[in-house]
Amino acid sequence: MKHFTLSLALAACLTLPAGVSAQSGETLDLTEAQMEELVRRSYQYVAMFNVNQKGALDPDNPQNTGGYNRVKPNTELADHTLRVIARPNNDTLYTVAMIDVTEEPVVLEIPAFDSTYVSLMVTAYDHYVNIPMSTTKGDFDEPANILFFSERTPGYAGEPVEGVDMIVETTGDFVSAVFRIMPHAAEPERLERNLAAMRSVDVEPLSEFLGQGGDKAHVRSWGSPRVVGRNLDLRADTARFPPYGSDFEIFEDRFIEVMQFVANHTTFDPNDALDAGLLAVLEPLGIQPGKPFDPDTAPEIDGDELRAVAQRVATEELAKFGDQDFLDNNLTGLFQPKGQISLERQVFQSVSGPIGQPADQALYPAILTEDGVPMNAMHDYEIVMTAEEMPPVNAFWSATLYENETGFFIPNDRFKYSVGENAGFKLDDDGGIRIVIAAEQPEGVPEENWLPINLEDMDLDIIMRLYAPDLERYESWSAPIARKLN
Template sequence: MHTGYAQAVAGMAYLWGWPIINMINRRAAVTQAPHPGLLNGVLPVAPRGRLGMLHDYIDPTETFVTCPNQDVVYGLGYFALDEEPVVVQVPDFDDRFWVYALYDARTDQIGDLGKPYATPPGFYLLAGPNWQGATPDGVQAVIRTTTSLAAIVPRVFMDDTPQDRTAIQPVINQICCYPLAEFDGTWKTTDWAASPTIPGPPADSEGETTWVVPDKFFDQFAQALDEVPPLPGEQALYDQFRLLLDAAGNNPDLAKALVETAEQAEQDVIKPFFCWNHNGLPAGNGWNRSTHNAQWGVDYFNRTGTAKSNMFDNRPTETQYFYTDHDGDGQQLVGAHRYEITFPAGQEPPVDGFWSLTLYNDQHLFHPNDLGRYSLGTKNTNLLRDPDGGLTLSAGGPQPKDDHASNWLPAPQGPVSLYIRAYWGQQAILDGTWQPPEVRRIT
């Protein structure tokens, strides 16, 4: 294998394997927790086979994942399901929107647990593709994953009111995951508001935590190939990747070339995915929309693009995402300016769940502000309507001094992004006929 060919294969390996190495390294970090709790008081973490859960919106200082959501109460857990199946407890959420997003090592979503699926309360067993064991009585259903490595990210909608913060606590306290060996058929509860703080390394001040390190990528790549079986049609790709590792293992110069290729690919291939115009497909009025989210298959372009820009999407039928870095004139959004987004009467995102507009800084993270306000939408009960029944939201610039201050999102001075979530979208969301409104600069 000559160097030029090896570099070509290595470049494809880096694009293909980036989300998987990302997942492997997130699992390693999260499962170091000795017990469920909050890493540095912020991120829900737990040992392998268990779940950590918030009791409120995610703290705005969070850097574990880009594009966090302040419309739901989150949870997080990582599993090794061939070695240790887990029981997932689903309480009665009544009319509240909820979904348990289950991800395999490729970041594809698996299983159907949530309000869109009319999932009944009960106990559900998550098992790996190679696990062979008896299913105990009392388990509602068995969900087979496609890889042993799996993650769960529960999302439970919560209004931005003190009343709903109180009402949701008994429900989320019944969200629980634990190893099958501990299943006894009894309902378990945890007071997530009392989750202990687990000390950890300081958050990355420059953006999301770095989960893929180019010069270590090929040291970990064999683990990715071993943990993640090939999809139909991928066997030849796997054979090329293994041949590449074997060749580099016997040739120090070739091994050095792989590191150089990884470092170059990080800059030339991965980094540009952070720009929204390189993510998904155009959705109209300068926005893009997510494509194949959490159902990637062999769409390596969008799988890796999303892993870089906004990891842990829901399926399109659960959530459709719209995002932009630019105003309607194609100019970069800058927080020092004021922008307006007007939804005409009857033309807000058509959903059976909820929708929101979120503002992020140039790292796709929250910029802490005195109002503690990062998104607007269904959760807000005090939004002011336009005289014709429409809804105008604004972002950036100085805080408005009139009644429209309730419709305003604070922003840092520099570049920002806007992001619309449409949970459990209706047909116009799913087929793309609904388009986000133009972002208009007004100051």
């Protein structure tokens, strides 16, 4: 209950001008410490609001689904045109389903896959990560149907449905259901089978799944009427989302509007410390679940200052990539379900590049430099692993290069951003590998193992992904280091 007590204390000391209520439209006087508490407790929601909205609605996102309750199979590896999420993945293929359960339950129809690694990750605005299906659990050998609903979905309370194999109650009304698929790019026939499976993933409202032609009246007839709480009168407003954008834009321009919308479409547990802490610091701002947002009466906060605090918090969190002790103590505890992750870890993962998977599915060790100084594109670097030093995985691994400040891929004519089985690599005769980061391909380095950069003053970072890691072997394994060549 440590976080809960802290939040209540901070909420209690919010200084409002005399006679001013949180509904008056006046500017609230918050200290820097109070603003930092707001930022740290809300960052996961701001980040995932942006991620999910871009995944469903952003026309500039080449992987967007074109709306909610739609599916987009991305049958090519991501490239530098993907600029909607920090530190994206370039080693698996994605199929993305954006799901909206505000009107009725939604069924995700899943085919079988012929792949060493496939996982399904489900995440709402709260950025808690759930993996309902994975090859590590023995899934995807046979087709399956999953039904999604939330506590606000009208007329349904989790009853069994014929033809549905799994029922999942989500913690939010708008969720991303993301498949990661190892495509087996070096095996053409197997690749084609997996691409065909990706294209056959479908999502349907329950009424359509049951062949009711879109008539939702039958949904409400199952069992006793469902109490959906204070959000029922907001049903007509669910199609109108506040504007999305960058995290810092939200903090600066529309923090209260976005967080009120998030609160209306998220399930909070009063016995959960992080939920209670968030609601405690939001309440003095007039933000409560089930309350419509009124721009004429909503209080205001200093957006410039809140953005500055958010940028400072982000800088502090990104610096932790260079803190080996922090990584050693926290890496295996990221991307967890609700109730299984601390606020510190939640802030770090939300800043550094949502969204990822828990340690039993994937690990994300950073590759640090020999001298501890961040990599810079004014220099070339090499990363060497012997056969004995290769990552401990049961599926596959990759190493991906990013521009540090934005977390985006570095544009290049070769469309090469990572080294790994699916993006391409070549092992030495002894089973090891040498990866080189350089503006020009070094002599003797296979093209597959060269990560190109532009010669400029730009900080870099490189992150490994270990899929289906061997957690026992990982305990004694160390990530390789990057050595400066010039």
